[in-house]
Amino acid sequence: MSRSAHPAGPSHGHILADVEAVAVPEDLSSLNPRIWPINADRVNGELVVAGIPATRLVAEHGTPVFVLDTEDVRARARNYAAAFEGGDVFYAGKAFLSTAVAALIAEEGLGIDVCSGGELAIALRAGVAPDRIAYHGNNKSTAELRYAVQTGVGRIVVDSELEINRLADLAADEGVRPRVLVRVTVGVEAHTHEFIATAHEDQKFGFSLASGAAHAAVAHVLARPEIELVGLHSHIGSQIFDTAGFEVAAHRVVGLLADIRTRHGIELAEIDLGGGLGIAYVEGDDPQRPADIAARLRAIIEVECGLAGIATPRLSVEPGRAIIGPSMVTLYEVGTVKPIALDGGVQRNYVSVDGGMSDNIRTALYDAEYTVTLANRSSTAGPQLSRVVGKHCESGDIVVRNCWLPSDVQPGDLLAVAATGAYCYAMASNYNRIPRPPVVAATDGQAQLIVRRETLEQVMATDVGWDAGSTAPVISRATGKVSA
Numbered sequence: 001m002s003r004s005a006h007p008a009g010p011s012h013g014h015i016l017a018d019v020e021a022v023a024v025p026e027d028l029s030s031l032n033p034r035i036w037p038i039n040a041d042r043v044n045g046e047l048v049v050a051g052i053p054a055t056r057l058v059a060e061h062g063t064p065v066f067v068l069d070t071e072d073v074r075a076r077a078r079n080y081a082a083a084f085e086g087g088d089v090f091y092a093g094k095a096f097l098s099t100a101v102a103a104l105i106a107e108e109g110l111g112i113d114v115c116s117g118g119e120l121a122i123a124l125r126a127g128v129a130p131d132r133i134a135y136h137g138n139n140k141s142t143a144e145l146r147y148a149v150q151t152g153v154g155r156i157v158v159d160s161e162l163e164i165n166r167l168a169d170l171a172a173d174e175g176v177r178p179r180v181l182v183r184v185t186v187g188v189e190a191h192t193h194e195f196i197a198t199a200h201e202d203q204k205f206g207f208s209l210a211s212g213a214a215h216a217a218v219a220h221v222l223a224r225p226e227i228e229l230v231g232l233h234s235h236i237g238s239q240i241f242d243t244a245g246f247e248v249a250a251h252r253v254v255g256l257l258a259d260i261r262t263r264h265g266i267e268l269a270e271i272d273l274g275g276g277l278g279i280a281y282v283e284g285d286d287p288q289r290p291a292d293i294a295a296r297l298r299a300i301i302e303v304e305c306g307l308a309g310i311a312t313p314r315l316s317v318e319p320g321r322a323i324i325g326p327s328m329v330t331l332y333e334v335g336t337v338k339p340i341a342l343d344g345g346v347q348r349n350y351v352s353v354d355g356g357m358s359d360n361i362r363t364a365l366y367d368a369e370y371t372v373t374l375a376n377r378s379s380t381a382g383p384q385l386s387r388v389v390g391k392h393c394e395s396g397d398i399v400v401r402n403c404w405l406p407s408d409v410q411p412g413d414l415l416a417v418a419a420t421g422a423y424c425y426a427m428a429s430n431y432n433r434i435p436r437p438p439v440v441a442a443t444d445g446q447a448q449l450i451v452r453r454e455t456l457e458q459v460m461a462t463d464v465g466w467d468a469g470s471t472a473p474v475i476s477r478a479t480g481k482v483s484a
């Protein structure tokens, strides 16, 4: 995530600041282990993931292609499970969800956080135990809630007064008593992009603690015996490095637990502090270790519960990006290279690849930063200021805003963009009618397709045309009325 906003229009100062923002690397072919998957390496100059050369992956699966280092994602999942032992880790499937990934993450002992009927269906199809699933969302439909209740989802995180009634009515209908967490907006301003911060007051998620809405929601759930209140939930945002926000959130959630004991005479057994932990996308990003975060949060909760005289609740978290983000890379093929002269005598090469904002919208949406490397070979050519752009009909279709690539990058070369596991495939679209790329799992020299490339036929299948002979509705210019 870029730490400074970009001014709206280009100016001399803007361009120079942009250029200075990325230091020229000493070695263009080096792979910072904080940014790349643990099994990413160079062999004879070529990028290799889990023993499989980039050129082989591309020969078998084409470009663009997402490549998952399965050992990397397993290790991250295991690390989280160990760090939060005694509580639960729910992998946030919104970051990336497929049956293969859900299954291997569940094998490592994690539950899954879903936020739609579609994500729930994938988790269930993967064989995840329903009681290991937590279901989120500010606007779950009645059908989605019924599906969750009928399949025995372990936790439903309620997010509005309307939903509390809707869920309680449904539960009565179905004759089951779902376990519920109340999502609390704790009022922490997380240091991240505005679009992915979620605990400030003026946004759509949760019940505000400051306004008293959270207290009212708790009282409401307790007044509906058809559902069982088991705890509180807070999520302050995403791609956060500064753990102070989580600590303040923990402090406030425990404060609410204590209030609930005073007002209602009950002690809730669980708190879930959500996801949001940042990962390294570029040099200088310095994520926290899960064990350190867990220790700090536990310490706060224990001390505060001790002071309040309440039992320490079970602590859960919901990391998405921190589990899957660094485990995947995207391979693209270069199609064109266009040198552009900038103010101040600087040249920037626009390196166009065969994907773009349809497989990675994060740069356009959040000003996100990425690291890229030449993947099919290494080069002795000098560094050239470059911008990796996609093939979409949009000038904001940028994958990597500022980077240094060898000056001899040419059509046919492969580029690898690191840390694309989270919110890239998950937010992929068919913009400009481009089919979504496949996802390939790489393990010990074996590549296995886990998500197929979409075909153009599939992309076009939803377009049913229209019957020119039928009387389609027409809007009258004179009256503005619709006539059949």
Ligand SMILES: Cc1ncc(COP(=O)(O)O)c(C=O)c1O
Pocket (backbone or CB within 6 Å): 092, 095, 113, 136, 198, 235, 237, 238, 239, 274, 275, 276, 277, 318, 319, 320, 321, 322, 422
């Ligand atoms: C409720 C909730 N839990 C978990 C996550 C996962 O966040 P991240 O991928 O940043 O860990 C999100 C997304 O921000 C979320 O909204």
Ligand SMILES: N[C@@H](CCCC[NH3+])C(=O)O
Pocket (backbone or CB within 6 Å): 094, 196, 238, 239, 362, 366, 422, 423
């Ligand atoms: N989609 C966002 C994160 C939002 C997380 C979901 N609440 C990103 O790419 O960073």
